[in-house]
Amino acid sequence: MAENVKPRIRVPRDAAAGETITIKTLISHPMESGQRKDSDGNKIPRSIINRFTCTFNGESVIDVTLEPAISTNPFLEFQAVVPEAGTFEFIWYDDDGDVYKETKDIAIK
């Protein structure tokens, strides 16, 4: 189990209806690639976040498949349309089966 996994998300507090906003997310995670070796020459097993999804009121915004080539503390920036007030839900799926969830509300100006 990866330790100290902490998602950080930046979503504007409010937006005009139909406006396109930029969302930035970062989750602290070692993203062990499975390529590295420890001091004894043994391979360190792969342990990464393999999928990230963002939905707004249940509708998909983006669904990203992450591979070991994504850096430590995966950072993602993307854009979303806000048709109405509601909630963004962010989900990260870890290789070890853990799921990290976070939500952010947005209001209409």
Next chain:
Amino acid sequence: MSFTRRDTLLMAMGTAFAVAVPFKAFADVDADIKAFTGGAEMGSEGITLIAPEIAENGNTVPIEVDAPGAVSILVLATGNPTPAVGTFNFGALSGAQTASTRIRLAGTQDVVAIAKMPDGSFVRASQAVKVTIGGCGG
């Protein structure tokens, strides 16, 4: 400057090595591309890949892909031990088909982005990135 026989042999061996090594990686890249496109032809218009020309640290190289209207975008690092970097699938509420992230590059290489358009066609962009310190540990 004149070449001795020893020099010539060494150079020939070096060249053969340099040619043989990337071939394996290219085969993986081709397989990944084929799995995504099904072997379809690729255009070059309508996709932008922004990556630095020189990256000092291969552990975290910022990249940005932008393909207006795309359904999904596949990113590959052609010189990595495993070339796949990630796939971005855009949903109904994505405002613009653009995404940025940070990736690992093992060494100087081409980064390739392929976008799938709603009509089933594919477009491709690539950018060479020089890496000073590789990012795969080892």
